[in-house]
Structure formats: structure tokens, C-alpha cells
Amino acid sequence: xxxxxxxxxxxxxxxxxxxxxxxxxxxxxxxxxxxxxxxxxxxxxxxxxxxxxxxxxxxxxxxxxxxxxxxxxxxxxxxxxxxxxxxxxxxxxxxxxxxxxxxxxxxxxxxxxxxxxxxxxxxxxxxxxxxxxxxxx
Amino acid sequence: xxxxxxxxxxxxxxxxxxxxxxxxxxxxxxxxxxxxxxxxxxxxxxxxxxxxxxxxxxxxxxxxxxxxxxxxxxxxxxxxxxxxxxxxxxxxxxxxxxxxxx
Numbered sequence: 001x002x003x004x005x006x007x008x009x010x011x012x013x014x015x016x017x018x019x020x021x022x023x024x025x026x027x028x029x030x031x032x033x034x035x036x037x038x039x040x041x042x043x044x045x046x047x048x049x050x051x052x053x054x055x056x057x058x059x060x061x062x063x064x065x066x067x068x069x070x071x072x073x074x075x076x077x078x079x080x081x082x083x084x085x086x087x088x089x090x091x092x093x094x095x096x097x098x099x100x101x102x103x104x105x106x107x108x109x110x111x112x113x114x115x116x117x118x119x120x121x122x123x124x125x126x127x128x129x130x131x132x133x134x135x136x137x
Numbered sequence: 138x139x140x141x142x143x144x145x146x147x148x149x150x151x152x153x154x155x156x157x158x159x160x161x162x163x164x165x166x167x168x169x170x171x172x173x174x175x176x177x178x179x180x181x182x183x184x185x186x187x188x189x190x191x192x193x194x195x196x197x198x199x200x201x202x203x204x205x206x207x208x209x210x211x212x213x214x215x216x217x218x219x220x221x222x223x224x225x226x227x228x229x230x231x232x233x234x235x236x237x238x239x
Contacts, residue, residue: 024229033147050227057229062196062203065223069144078147078157082226089230097228100194102148107228 002134003106003122004039010137013120016045017085017112023054028068029081029106038080038106038122038133044068057096058084081106083120088113091121093130101125106133138162139216143173145180146224152180166197167210169220184222194225 016025030042046064050057060082069079082105086094091109093101101107103125111118123130143159145152153159159176163169167189174181186192190210197204198221204212214220 026226050229053229058227060226062198062223062225063201065226066198066201066221069146069221069223080147084228086230094228094230096230100225100227102146102224102226104148104150 001035001124002037002136003108004037004136005108005120005122006040007137009040009043010120012043013083013108013110014117017110017117020085020087021112021114022087024048024056024058024085024087025110026058026060026082026084028060028065028079029083029108030068030072030075030077031080032077033080033104040080040106040108041077042072042075043083044071055087079105081108081122083108083110085110085112091118093123098125098128098130101130108135138164139214139218141169141214141216141218141220143169144219144221146222148224149180149183149222152177152183163214165210165214166199166204166212166220169214170197170210194227196223196225197221198223 026048027045029040031040047061048054048058049061050059072078086109091111107123108120110120122133122135124133145157161169161172184195199218
């Protein structure tokens with residue numbers, strides 16, 4: 001399965017990652033999913049409810065997720081995944097990510113440092129572990 | 138009983154044969170979920186705990202309102218209501234992950 005993230009949407013994620021640094025940023029991926037491809041057509045930034053540990057944790061506002069779902073539905077699309085940043089850490093899922101992950105969604109992780117945003121990587125839960133998916137623009 | 142729609146998030150559609158919504162007859166949120174569970178085996182275990190209460194990592198909305206701010210699973214339903222099952226999403230980098238090299 002391939003994940004398609006257009007350059008303009010990747011740029012939006014990079015901007016939000018920089019804005020939120022050194023805190024985590026998070027949000028929703030909207031698009032279409034087929035058996036062979038997840039095509040991301042829109043990205044939404046949502047609130048991180050974990051204010052106390054915003055540097056290394058995120059908890060997505062469920063009301064924002066509901067709104068993103070409504071927006072997707074109105075466009076004939078779907079919520080296909082979640083994105084979040086890893087400030088000063090690599091774009092690999094942590095144990096915290098794995099423990100709270102849901103099947104079928106793509107988890108896009110954007111690594112960010114003070115002066116640089118790294119290559120995002122896409123993952124999907126398969127059984128008890130994450131499997132990386134090829135990311136294309 | 139009222140006819141209401143239950144919206145199913147993508148992570149739970151393996152239980153509904155891919156359906157993104159299911160129409161049920163119910164008077165309360167709990168009834169709606171129980172009808173959903175009777176029709177689609179396994180999905181109720183992902184939403185309710187063994188004690189029949191809402192699992193910690195699942196939110197239920199009626200329209201735009203979280204049932205936690207209403208009467209919980211006893212929240213009454215009106216004809217045409219839309220119930221959304223919203224997964225609780227969380228994570229973050231872990232102390233055990235090695236920081237990126239500078």
C-alpha cells in the first residue's frame with residue numbers, strides 16, 4: 001500500500017510542526033483509501049489536549065476529530081489517518097503511539113528540530129505492531 | 138423507539154463489512170449501541186467494557202455533543218439523530234526513542 005501526500009499538504013504539516021516546536025502538533029488526515037493506496041487530499045490541525053506533557057505527548061481533541069469527519073463526509077471523503085510531530089525525535093512510532101493506535105488508519109509522523117523539519121514517514125498498525133508504508137507525493 | 142444513524146469510524150468498519158453508517162431503532166444511546174452490536178458481532182466489545190460502560194478510549198457523540206456532557210449512555214435519542222463513534226487518539230514520542238542526532 002502506498003500513501004500519497006501532495007507537496008502542498010506536506011508543506012502545511014512542516015509549517016505547523018515548526019510553529020508548535022518544541023511541543024507536539026497533531027491533526028487529522030482526510031482522503032480516500034483503496035486496497036492499494038491511501039490518497040491524502042486534505043490535512044487538518046487539531047488541538048492537543050495533553051497540555052501538561054505537550055512536549056512529548058499528544059491527545060487529539062475528539063470534538064475536532066468529529067468536525068474533521070463531518071468535513072470529510074461533506075466532500076465525499078473520509079478520515080484516513082492521524083498525523084503528529086516528534087520534536088527532536090525520529091519519525092518512528094513510539095510504544096505510546098503503538099499502545100493507543102487504531103487499525104486501518106495511517107499514522108504519519110513528522111520529525112522536527114529547532115531549525116529543521118525532517119522526512120515524514122507513514123505507518124499502519126498491523127496486528128500488534130506498526131508497518132511502514134511507502135510515502136509518495 | 139426512533140430511527141437513528143450510527144456513524145462507524147474507519148478503524149471499526151472491519152466489523153460492519155465496510156459500512157460507514159448503520160441505521161438502527163433505539164430510544165437511548167445504549168440501546169443504539171446494543172442493536173449495533175447484535176447486528177455486527179464484535180464491535181460492541183470495542184466500544185463498551187465488560188461492565189457495559191463506555192471504554193476509556195472511545196467517545197460517543199450525539200450530533201455535535203459528547204454524551205459525557207449529556208446523560209452518558211442513557212442519553213435519549215430523537216428521530217433522525219446521528220450518533221458518532223469517535224476513537225480517542227493519543228500518542229507521542231517516548232523517552233526510550235533515541236533523540237535525533239544533531
